[in-house]
Amino acid sequence: MPTPVGAALRTALKEAAIAAGVALIVALPLVGFRLIDITGGVSIQTRFDWVVYGVAVVFIGRLGLALWRELRIPHARKAGEASSLAIFAEQIAAFTRQYSLYFGIVGAAFAFALPFMPFTDQYILDVAITVLIYVMLGWGLNIVVGLAGLLDLGYVAFYAVGAYSYALLAQNFNLTFWESLPLAGAFAALFGLLLGFPVLRLRGDYLAIVTLGFGEMIRIILLNWQSLTGGPNGVSSIERPSFFGYPFTAVAPEGKTAFHELMGLEFSNSHRVIFLYFLILILALITNAFSVRMRRLPLGRAWEALREDEIACRSLGINPTNTKLSAFALGAMFGGFAGSFFATRQGFISPESFTFIESAVILAIVVLGGMGSQFGVVIAAAFLILVPEFGRDLAQFRMLMFGFAMVAIMVWRPRGLIAHREPSMRLHPVGGPEAAKAGS
């Protein structure tokens, strides 16, 4: 009989050897060989020393990790305890849940004050705008995935429809951003219905496959319908937003007043960025207010009930067809609004911007945040956008960091950062709070 330490060492060595073997297989072609430019062509340079270092790091790291786990977790597991990190994560999540209203208010106040902070520059505002776009998309998709429980892998399609709707309406019919916004939302909602009809009977993985296909279909149509969408060249010089008709330009076009003239300010490029920032902030907050309100209305409650049990819903007189379609359509509508904003901000859109990876990121935001949690979406969106952004200095390793962070979240918070469903009603509605207190 080996001693416990001996057994642990053996297990750890075995695991470390396997990990090192995998690392060797992966690293040999990827790290071991390198193409370099030399005059008159390319040549292959070998760097097997790198491979050796890498494999050694993996071996030692895995050995240490396995030993640490083998030697200390058995006691914890016997007592039925989670690891201390998981407990810590749960405490933070519980704290956030408890004070989510205050966090929301403080967060919103901070968001409104951000453009006027001394440390804020154009770069920070640009990143903040990107984060807010994803927050809005996350909240929109949360209606479909978090509330109605319909797994949608093609959400980017509605984002694309919104973006192209605005771009084409502005270009072909000279509509302004504010005139196009409702139309873009309506178009996106229409596409939501279009997707909704064929998938009404599908659930779970089957639904996911069809929505995935739908997302790709929209992208490929945009790519190939050259005469309307410009194909791979996209739509360029899309009308930039104006402050309710007052353009953000140094010199106003004839017959118009520029924004800085209207306000009596010195012209600055940052005015437009600040305006865009507030625009997306308000659009996102509208999305949030809408979702929060919906949960208290019969339709929103029906979405949640449908997620829980469709058969029970039918027998309670809920029409599952209309309920599902409305979730698809309303979720899509907010995707469309966000798309319009994206188009006016970028000034240029092409099918490149609407690939599957976008859908995946938006879905990751919803899942990481904890399905159905509004505040979780904000944290997850900030996290998923900021980590690669701040990781720019790490160059090629930033995606590695990103992957590591995602794995860490799923290990410690498998149901999402703030996995929690807040009841939409609490007290006894007949007798008021007093009666409820007496009764409980």
Added chain:
Amino acid sequence: MLTVSGIHTFYGPIEALRGVSIEVRQGEIVTLIGANGAGKSTLLMTVCGNPQARRGAVNFEGQDITQMSTHKIVRLGIAHAPEGRRIFPRMTVLENLQMGAYIGGDEQFRKEIDRVFNLFPVLANRRNQRGGTLSGGEQQMLAIARALMSRPRLLLLDEPSLGLAPMLVKQIFATIREINEREKVTVLLVEQNAFHALKLASRGYVIVNGRIALSGTGAELLANREVRAAYLEGGAH
């Protein structure tokens, strides 16, 4: 009140009901007993229009509902507590009950909630608890309570005693009687627990292989030798 005449229901090519006719009159408790797979639940579900009968007719208060979709049938005053409870596990008791009053809206909810809490006091104590954390008996009560929230005239109950301890079975059946007598709700009850069901019911039907094999008052069926042999002996409490 409810007349089912000669219905044939299919699951794909399989004929689950082969010409079933039953009648439920105002104020009655009618029970439907039979073995597993005899077609009891299928009959209840056919009344609710999911699946729909391929032949035959279902009539509720003089209206032909054979081809109607489920959510419309429910609006006519029929409530169905489906087999296996099917409560919403992540929603609280109160929210579950609110879904029961979905058709009538918040006004209906406020009107019915006290009545339902009166029938099921334990639910009142658990009102902010999630459905999934209730015990089996409490979940069954919640399922019945939720069905009652729409203030139905006809209540279809599918195996309310399924998986419950004998004590709880008694309690559930007592509550069904109360619902019928005090709340004047007509009940069509599907049960495997033939003894309790027949004692409670004014009339009963025995269904075998998708056909009605026997019918009569509860007392008659309880005394019937074939019924005793097939459903009561050995299984009676």
